[in-house]
Amino acid sequence: MDTVHKLSGYLKEVGMDTRVIGIPKTIDNDLRITDHTPGFGSAAKYVATTMQEIIRDSSVYSIPSVTIVEVMGRHAGWLTASSAVLHAMGEPASYLVYVPEANFSERRFLRDVEQEMAKYKAVVVAVSKGIAVPEGVQSGLIDQFGHKYLSGIGKYLKQMARSQFGCKVRSIELNVMQRCSSHLCSKTDIDESEQIGMAGVRCAMQGVTGRVMVFRQIHDKPYTVVMEPADAALIANREKFLPGDFLTPAGNNISENALAYFLPLIQGELNLIMENGIPVHFRVQNIILP
Amino acid sequence: MDTVHKLSGYLKEVGMDTRVIGIPKTIDNDLRITDHTPGFGSAAKYVATTMQEIIRDSSVYSIPSVTIVEVMGRHAGWLTASSAVLHAMGEPASYLVYVPEANFSERRFLRDVEQEMAKYKAVVVAVSKGIAVPEGVQSGLIDQFGHKYLSGIGKYLKQMARSQFGCKVRSIELNVMQRCSSHLCSKTDIDESEQIGMAGVRCAMQGVTGRVMVFRQIHDKPYTVVMEPADAALIANREKFLPGDFLTPAGNNISENALAYFLPLIQGELNLIMENGIPVHFRVQNIILP
Numbered sequence: 001m002d003t004v005h006k007l008s009g010y011l012k013e014v015g016m017d018t019r020v021i022g023i024p025k026t027i028d029n030d031l032r033i034t035d036h037t038p039g040f041g042s043a044a045k046y047v048a049t050t051m052q053e054i055i056r057d058s059s060v061y062s063i064p065s066v067t068i069v070e071v072m073g074r075h076a077g078w079l080t081a082s083s084a085v086l087h088a089m090g091e092p093a094s095y096l097v098y099v100p101e102a103n104f105s106e107r108r109f110l111r112d113v114e115q116e117m118a119k120y121k122a123v124v125v126a127v128s129k130g131i132a133v134p135e136g137v138q139s140g141l142i143d144q145f146g147h148k149y150l151s152g153i154g155k156y157l158k159q160m161a162r163s164q165f166g167c168k169v170r171s172i173e174l175n176v177m178q179r180c181s182s183h184l185c186s187k188t189d190i191d192e193s194e195q196i197g198m199a200g201v202r203c204a205m206q207g208v209t210g211r212v213m214v215f216r217q218i219h220d221k222p223y224t225v226v227m228e229p230a231d232a233a234l235i236a237n238r239e240k241f242l243p244g245d246f247l248t249p250a251g252n253n254i255s256e257n258a259l260a261y262f263l264p265l266i267q268g269e270l271n272l273i274m275e276n277g278i279p280v281h282f283r284v285q286n287i288i289l290p
Numbered sequence: 291m292d293t294v295h296k297l298s299g300y301l302k303e304v305g306m307d308t309r310v311i312g313i314p315k316t317i318d319n320d321l322r323i324t325d326h327t328p329g330f331g332s333a334a335k336y337v338a339t340t341m342q343e344i345i346r347d348s349s350v351y352s353i354p355s356v357t358i359v360e361v362m363g364r365h366a367g368w369l370t371a372s373s374a375v376l377h378a379m380g381e382p383a384s385y386l387v388y389v390p391e392a393n394f395s396e397r398r399f400l401r402d403v404e405q406e407m408a409k410y411k412a413v414v415v416a417v418s419k420g421i422a423v424p425e426g427v428q429s430g431l432i433d434q435f436g437h438k439y440l441s442g443i444g445k446y447l448k449q450m451a452r453s454q455f456g457c458k459v460r461s462i463e464l465n466v467m468q469r470c471s472s473h474l475c476s477k478t479d480i481d482e483s484e485q486i487g488m489a490g491v492r493c494a495m496q497g498v499t500g501r502v503m504v505f506r507q508i509h510d511k512p513y514t515v516v517m518e519p520a521d522a523a524l525i526a527n528r529e530k531f532l533p534g535d536f537l538t539p540a541g542n543n544i545s546e547n548a549l550a551y552f553l554p555l556i557q558g559e560l561n562l563i564m565e566n567g568i569p570v571h572f573r574v575q576n577i578i579l580p
Contacts, residue, residue: 045567045568048567048568049473049568049569050467050471052568052569052571053467053470053471053472053473054466054467054470056470056472056571057466057469057470085566085567085568088565088566089565089566089568089570089571170466172463172465172466172467173462173463173465175460175462175463176344176347176460176462177340177343177344177462177467179347180343180344180346180347181340181343182343182346183339183343183474184473184474186567263566263567266566266567266568267567268567269562269564272559274559275378275379276375276378276379276553276556277335277338277375277476277553277556277557277558278335278338278339278342278375278379278556279339279342280379281342281346281379
């Protein structure tokens with residue numbers, strides 16, 4: 001988005017009438033000004049769906065267990081917070097959610113898990129990749145090839161919980177699947193992504209340059225957004241964090257307040273084209289250029 | 291399945307007319323006598339779909355990369371081999387597949403990857419959890435809590451490839467998602483699972499006991515299976531491995547011969563009931579008992 005600003009400035013300077021419009025996209029949803037970003041709704045749908053499935057998977061065992069699910073998000077917990085959707089499903093199982101916006105304390109984490117284990121056989125914990133842990137602990141390992149072994153926060157908390165509780169503890173990384181599972185897209189996200197691209201082209205045709213397209217929600221019921229150009233300088237190099245009231249007071253789950261934000265973004269499914277039992281991917285070589 | 295044998299024997303001995311029929315289920319598909327096992331088709335559909343998505347994800351970068359995908363399977367490579375479906379899709383990207391049935395050599399693995407890297411920017415490698423690596427190497431790490439750190443084969447090969455090639459190397463564990471992603475089931479698998487359960491009940495009603503229900507394929511085009519009882523003793527405590535001709539001569543991919551086996555098992559999708567943008571899970575408390 002910074003490049004949009006610089007490039008449009010340069011083109012004006014050298015007298016070229018080429019317009020530059022930025023279309024944001026990130027599953028992280030951490031851009032300011034825009035209500036949300038293309039890509040986020042589909043990733044959020046995947047995370048909420050998968051959290052529900054992991055909770056179900058963990059509930060079939062008769063022995064106590066803790067399952068740590070590591071979700072993308074270095075500084076902002078948007079994706080992890082999409083598990084808030086489980087409130088709407090009346091999910092009866094135990095789960096805890098830790099995002100970078102709440103101060104993370106290992107002591108409180110262990111106490112939270114212990115409290116849940118007193119009530120439930122299986123405890124599932126969703127954590128953002130970027131929740132704070134003491135500097136250095138993650139890189140204390142040297143692998144068999146002499147390199148520092150960088151374990152993620154999920155593995156770190158797994159080892160800690162296993163040490164503390166001595167029960168079955170697993171850690172699961174949603175890894176690239178949370179951004180590439182195109183078989184489970186939000187139709188709302190895909191439709192809006194096409195629309196914001198078209199809106200960007202229309203703006204450029206009308207002479208707009210050096211701006212970034214954003215979503216602005218103008219109505220909540222029914223959910224209605226407009227797409228409009230915004231100042232790239234306001235968006236570039238700054239992050240957007242979860243609002244405080246999206247977190248529970250204890251900071252170990254997402255509040256029901258967050259539901260109204262997340263639900264519209266994950267609605268609808270695409271009709272997948274299946275071949276040989278798996279989805280057909282669109283390939284660039286399929287395009288016939290004029 | 292061993293329990294079926296023992297329990298039915300005991301019940302006969304004490305003169306109780308209670309019949310015991312085993313219904314196999316395992317996503318590992320490593321049971322003998324039966325053509326395949328309930329659960330496998332859905333997990334195979336997930337693995338093939340996700341491999342295709344990870345290949346697509348890895349192809350968007352301009353820098354060279356290696357991606358290692360770790361799939362379940364300790365002694366048999368059935369799930370990993372389901373990536374054979376990508377042959378039917380004419381997948382143009384580079385991928386390698388290593389299963390426990392082929393002797394694994396680290397030297398050959400590195401040579402294979404190097405050869406692919408000479409031709410392709412991104413190389414994706416699917417490996418079964420149980421391919422052989424030198425004893426002990428995986429447990430050479432001690433974590434910050436004083437415990438042995440057990441890294442999987444994916445992480446091990448990642449560190450090795452990074453050491454050798456110095457490029458971007460990732461490892462991805464499909465973890466429990468390969469068995470619990472109920473949003474992406476094979477309709478064939480779900481239908482057959484219901485049918486084999488019913489067939490088991492019918493057998494018990496007819497007086498059969500101490501046997502295990504199996505699938506036998508009686509026709510290939512169209513794919514047709516019958517369900518019949520088999521001797522539990524033949525199935526218990528023994529594994530079924532990939533046939534030799536399912537592997538390429540080099541032992542680093544699955545051959546097209548495997549396609550005819552895998553394709554029928556992953557056909558069809560369920561109509562999911564969605565609520566709030568995610569699938570509704572069936573709950574036991576919803577059942578009204580008569």
